[in-house]
Amino acid sequence: MRLTVNHVTRYSFGAPIARLIQSQRLTPSRCANQQVQSWEVRMEGATRGAAFRDGAGDWTETVTVQGPRDHFEIVVEGTVETQDFAGVLQEHREKVPPSAYLTATDLTRPSQGLRELAGRALEGMGAATPLDRAHALSAMVSDTVQYVPGETDQLTPAAEVLEGGKGVCQDQTHVLITLAQLSGIPARYVTGYLFSAAEEHMSEASHAWAELHVPDLGWVGFDASNRCCPDDRYIRLNSGFDAQDAAPIRGVVSGGGGETLDVRVKIRDADDPAAAQAQQ
Incomplete structure (x- = not known):
């Protein structure tokens, strides 16, 4: 599938800022x-300042x-041709060992x-394959945390998400990462x-899912929000230990009086005649 992306991020400041420095992972x-x-x-x-590929294989650029x-305002536009490998990340070069992703953060700290949820998810699966165990953990998150926007914020930890039973893709991903790590499976957060094409499909301005490291397969994606593994509808941007670590844009502002953020994202099938007409 060929997908076109139009992603606009606009910051409006309550008072003029003196300086803004950002680290961007938007490629x-x-x-x-x-x-x-393209x-x-x-x-x-x-x-634009320094640019480099980090140990996780992500392209990072600094901006002042x-x-x-x-x-x-940041405008991202491009076209990406995608393939369906049943969620298995292939030929992605990185230097960080999978074992590093057994480390919890404030957002994925166990409770x-x-x-108990991890135990229930894997109950009776002692003889199951690692891949089946990973699928069971993802299914448990889908069944336990209902997709409901507006119930959490960017700093809501997985433990609180579980208590409330509601959240968005970020929250479901944090819960899945925690369950996987509790089960001895390295797991990380992916932004993309x-x-x-369906209005009821669960996605947001940008999307998030987890990758779990499975022996003999490597990193495998699991999207608990949509009860599937990433396929050719997904574009992968970068990864990290949690949503904060994997944020495509991080920055520091000097001066100003607060800010508001407006994000608009349009993803289209480049080979769909209707989509092509809409872009003209």
Whole structure:
């Protein structure tokens, strides 16, 4: 599938800022699952600094904006050809060992409730394959945490998500990572895009899912929000220990009086005649 992306992020500041520094990971991953045909990140009045591929295989770029500025806009546009490998991440070069992703963060820290949930998910599966165990954990999250926007925020930890039983893809991913790590399975947070032709499909401005490390397969994606493994509808951007670590944009602002954020994302099938007409 060929997917086109139009992703606009606009920051509006309550008072003009003196300076803005950002670390951006807005370029799709290099792997066999996807090939970038075109990709551009545009920012008016920004100075691009150091750029490098980090140990997790993600492309990172630093950006500086000098004030005074009352707004800042980032426009990402491109086309990516994707393939369906049943969720298995293939030919993705990275240096961080899978064992590093057995480390919990403040957002994925275990609680007694999460320990009990992991036990229930794998009950009677002592002889099951590692892949089947991973699927069971993902299914348990789908069954336990209902997809409901507006019930959590960016800093809600997995333990609180489980107590409330509601959340969005970020929250379901944090719970799945915690269950996997409690079960001895390395797990990490992935940020990307998801194309959906169905209105009821569960996705947001950007999408998130987990990757669990399975022996003989490597990293395998699990999207608990949509009860599936990532296929050719998904574009992978980057990964991290949790949503904060895997955020495509992180920054520091000097001056200003607070900010508002507006994010708009459109994902289209480039080979769909209706989509092509809509872009004209």
